[in-house]
Amino acid sequence: EDQVTQSPEALRLQEGESSSLNCSYTVSGLRGLFWYRQDPGKGPEFLFTLYSAGEEKEKERLKATLTKKESFLHITAPKPEDSATYLCAVQDPGTGFQKLVFGTGTRLLVSP
Amino acid sequence: EPEVTQTPSHQVTQMGQEVILRCVPISNHLYFYWYRQILGQKVEFLVSFYNNEISEKSEIFDDQFSVERPDGSNFTLKIRSTKLEDSAMYFCASSDGTNNEQFFGPGTRLTVL
Structure with a gap:
């Protein structure tokens, strides 16, 4: 059973058109939820860590929020350079805290 | 800003050959990881390494795989006898262990022919 499900798979926005990406998770005893950005052919770039429901983190046009079952990555007034795949990951408490x-991922394309 | 580096960026090998992928983690980090990403698929955990030993490994990480920290700066992944299905991007990551924020390198694209 998938522990992390992201939606939508792909999202196309016009520059300035705000939207949200969703990450739902099924692990119990969440030890951390992580958002990364990945450009084509590159490694994941760390964005945020969220630990508890109600927590929010912001960085430029991005804001991540967390509930007991899901996380949202809100993108406000996106620019073409925000185009990338956004990955969500959770720590797996069942097998060890490190994995x-x-x-x-959600592939985001922002058109000028 | 400190970053994880990986070499080579692209490795092409013949099936059955041995390959070694190299990584230099961030200097003050103590936890090291390898992940892989087959084209179009999820990033998958392979192995974690701490205090000179494997702390966790996935089902993918079978006897064909090994990791080593040969000196104070390098961290390597060896695949003894490559298979076609080993073709993927391999990412090294490191963490200081305080909050498990893992920082990834740019990856090595492994192509097995």
């Missing part, structure tokens, strides 16, 4: 379990 990250990733979702399949």
Whole structure:
């Protein structure tokens, strides 16, 4: 059973058109939820860590929020340079605190 | 800003050959990881390494795989006898262990022919 599910798979926005990406998770005893950005052919770039429901983190046009079952990555007034795949990952408490379990990602394309 | 580096960026090998992928983690980090990403698929955990030993490994990490920290700066992944299905991007990551924020390198693209 998938522990991390991201939606939508792909999202196309116009520059300035705000939207949200969703990450739902099924692990119990969450020890951390992580958002990464991945450009084509590159490694994941760390964005945020969230630990408890109600927590929020912001960085430029991005804001991540966490509930007991899901996390949202809100993108406000996106620019073309925000185009990338956004990955969500959780720590897997069942097998050890270090392993990250990733979702399949949301491919974001922002058109000028 | 400190970063994880990996070499080579692209490795092409013949099936059955041995390959060694190299990583230099961030200097003050103590936890090291390898992940892989087959084209179009999820990033998958392979192995974690701490205090000169494997702390966790996945089902993918079978006897064909090994990791080593040969000196104070390098961290390597060896695949003894490559298979076609080993073709993927391999990412090294490191963490200081305080909050498990893992920082990834740029990856090595392994192509097995």
